Every structure is written in C-alpha cells, then in structure tokens.
Amino acid sequence: MSVLILIDHADGHVKKASLEALTYGAAVAKQLGVSAAGLLLGTVQDDVAALGQYGVSTIHQVANEAFNSLDAQVYAKAVAEAVQSTGATVVVVSHNQTGKAIAPRISAALKAGLVAGAVALPDISNGFVVKKAVFSGKAFANVNVTSAIKVVSLNPNSFKVEAIGGTATVSALAITPAAARVKVTAVNKVSGEVPLTEAEVVVSGGRGLKGPENWGIVEDLAHVLHAALACSRPVADSHWRPHHEHVGQTGFQVAPNLYIAIGISGAIQHLAGVNRSKVMVVINKDPEAPFFKAADYGIVGDAFEVVPQLTAEIKKLKG
Ligand code: FAD
Numbered sequence: 001m002s003v004l005i006l007i008d009h010a011d012g013h014v015k016k017a018s019l020e021a022l023t024y025g026a027a028v029a030k031q032l033g034v035s036a037a038g039l040l041l042g043t044v045q046d047d048v049a050a051l052g053q054y055g056v057s058t059i060h061q062v063a064n065e066a067f068n069s070l071d072a073q074v075y076a077k078a079v080a081e082a083v084q085s086t087g088a089t090v091v092v093v094s095h096n097q098t099g100k101a102i103a104p105r106i107s108a109a110l111k112a113g114l115v116a117g118a119v120a121l122p123d124i125s126n127g128f129v130v131k132k133a134v135f136s137g138k139a140f141a142n143v144n145v146t147s148a149i150k151v152v153s154l155n156p157n158s159f160k161v162e163a164i165g166g167t168a169t170v171s172a173l174a175i176t177p178a179a180a181r182v183k184v185t186a187v188n189k190v191s192g193e194v195p196l197t198e199a200e201v202v203v204s205g206g207r208g209l210k211g212p213e214n215w216g217i218v219e220d221l222a223h224v225l226h227a228a229l230a231c232s233r234p235v236a237d238s239h240w241r242p243h244h245e246h247v248g249q250t251g252f253q254v255a256p257n258l259y260i261a262i263g264i265s266g267a268i269q270h271l272a273g274v275n276r277s278k279v280m281v282v283i284n285k286d287p288e289a290p291f292f293k294a295a296d297y298g299i300v301g302d303a304f305e306v307v308p309q310l311t312a313e314i315k316k317l318k319g
Pocket residue numbers: 205206207208209231232233234235246247248249250251262263264265266267268269270273283284285286289301302303304
C-alpha cells in the first residue's frame with residue numbers, strides 16, 4: 001500500500017499545482033500510515049530529488065522524452081501501469097487541465113473510484129470519505145470511495161504547499177509509452193508573460209472595456225504585476241481577445257492568489273472559472289454589479305480612470 005502522486009510539468013518545469021498534490025498526497029499517506037511517492041513521466045530541468053521536500057520519499061521517473069508532451073490516453077495508461085508496478089492504492093493528481101483529462105481514464109483503467117475536485121484530506125475514520133466541490137464550487141459533497149484503488153484529483157489552491165525539507169530517492173521506472181492515437185505536429189505557444197493556468201496573479205478584462213483597442217491599460221497593469229491576462233467570454237467571442245484567455249464555466253478555470261476583474265459584471269458562468277482565486281479585486285463602475293458580492297475588494301469607478309492610476313501606484317511601490 002502506498003500513495004502515488006502524479007507530477008505534472010510543462011516546458012521543463014514542475015507545475016505549482018503538482019507541489020500542492022505532492023503535499024496533499026504525502027499528508028494522505030501519513031494518515032494511512034503508508035509511504036508516498038511521486039511519479040514523473042518524462043524529463044524536467046528542475047531538481048527532481050528536491051521534490052522530496054514536499055513529503056515524498058521516492059520519485060519514480062520514466063525518463064522518456066515521449067512523455068514530455070501530454071497525451072491523456074498515453075499518460076493514463078502509463079500511470080495505471082505505474083500503479084500496478086508500485087502497488088499504490090491511492091493515486092493523487094491535480095484537478096488542473098491535465099488531471100481533468102487523465103484522472104477519469106486512470107480510474108476507468110484501474111476500475112477505481114474517483115473523487116474529482118477534492119478540497120480536503122479524506123476522513124478515514126469510517127471508510128475513505130473525501131470532500132469535493134460540486135456545482136462549480138457552490139456546494140460540497142462528501143464521497144466515500146469504497147474501491148480497492150482510489151483516485152483523487154485535488155482542486156488547485158485548496159491545499160497549502162508545505163516544504164518540510166529533505167530529498168527523495170529518484171528511481172527509474174521502465175514504462176514504454178503506448179502508441180499515441182494523436183500526433184502533435186506543432187505547438188502554438190500562448191503569447192503573454194505568464195501561462196494563465198499557472199499564474200499567481202491574473203488580470204482580466206470584460207465588455208466594460210468597450211473594445212480591443214482599450215486593452216493597453218489591462219496589459220500595463222498585468223505587466224507591472226507580472227500577471228497573466230484573461231477575459232470574459234463575450235470578449236473572446238467578439239475576437240477582442242484570443243480564446244485561450246477566456247475564463248469561466250466554458251473557458252479556463254483559474255485559481256491564482258490574486259484575480260483582478262476589470263469591467264466584468266460577475267455572471268455566474270464567469271465566477272465558475274475564477275471563484276477559487278484566493279483574493280478577488282473587482283473594478284466596475286456599477287456599484288450594483290454582481291461581482292462585488294463575490295469580491296474581497298471592490299473599486300467602484302470608471303476602469304479608464306482607475307486602472308492607469310492603480311498601475312502608476314504599483315510602479316511607484318516597486319520603485
Ligand atoms: P457584461 O455583462 O456586459 O458586463 C460588463 C460590465 O462592465 C458591467 O458590469 C458594467 O457595469 C461594467 N462597465 C462598463 N463600463 C465600465 C467602465 N468604463 N469601467 C468599469 N466598468 C465598466 N461568461 C464568461 O465570462 N465565461 C464563461 O465561461 C461563460 N460561459 C457561459 C456559458 C453559458 C452556457 C452561458 C449561457 C453564458 C456564459 N457566459 C460566460 C456568459 C455570461 O453569462 C456573461 O454574459 C458574461 O460573463 C458577461 O461578460 P462581461 O461581464 O464581460 O460583460
């Protein structure tokens with residue numbers, strides 16, 4: 001029995017969401033009195049052994065570059081194989097884009113129960129009961145997983161990353177990637193300073209900005225905050241901004257430390273993609289905008305006046 005945590009990576013670096021998953025998986029292992037190990041498919045530039053500081057004693061690495069680009073089917077098969085060869089009984093992945101694509105496949109391959117979007121450690125006093133977010137974070141459900149192998153995908157930003165020190169033993173695992181049914185012919189790099197789903201700070205614009213020609217003030221604020229850019233759906237639908245910036249129920253779901261919404265009304269479908277942000281700041285000229293109810297801080301004012309002033313003040317603070 002052990003807990004196996006998938007280490008998700010992109011462009012040679014381990015994603016922040018995986019550090020949360022490692023910390024969470026190590027805590028689950030501690031509860032169960034078993035060991036925790038990471039599973040790294042592919043190669044990264046980061047120090048793999050140093051990931052031991054998040055509480056895992058071993059990192060199983062399949063150092064095959066074929067795994068460096070994500071193929072959900074190939075990944076799920078490899079994780080299932082790793083579970084079988086390591087004897088893991090709990091598999092933890094992040095509930096990010098990668099995890100959402102592969103967790104159900106791992107679960108099907110292993111005939112394992114899946115908790116998608118866990119927000120807390122399991123209650124093991126009577127089974128294996130995990131709290132998860134439902135209805136886009138509007139409610140919670142407690143799910144008792146009774147299968148022998150359990151798969152848990154952890155909602156980003158719901159478990160604090162904790163580095164306790166130490167290093168892990170890196171052990172090579174031999175898994176041959178399954179034949180891919182999808183062939184990647186080119187990768188279009190998303191423009192912008194920071195990848196949206198990994199960003200600590202996101203600056204997002206809505207229809208209140210009136211048109212694409214006004215995005216300079218949003219970009220300037222994002223630049224000083226080293227933030228990723230996002231937008232509401234009508235903005236992407238109107239081709240003011242590219243679709244890869246669209247957040248919400250039908251777009252990307254983000255969980256940054258800080259989300260700044262400019263000229264966005266705060267429709268429920270928008271909130272579904274951003275309400276896991278730690279702190280939300282809303283700038284809107286309408287004091288009745290629904291977003292203010294969800295916001296931690298609100299500025300009632302015209303974005304065209306407020307945003308440049310905010311950018312200038314932050315620049316001053318940064319010297
Ligand atoms: P608006 O609702 O037009 O709001 C603009 C806001 O800007 C207003 O609050 C206004 O007061 C403010 N404003 C205007 N001028 C200024 C100014 N000068 N300064 C400051 N504030 C100003 N939406 C998403 O975003 N993401 C989704 O994934 C998504 N999925 C959907 C799925 C379905 C099935 C459906 C039906 C809808 C979905 N929507 C989604 C659309 C959603 O319902 C809203 O229509 C949309 O979020 C509104 O975008 P907005 O806030 O940019 O625009």
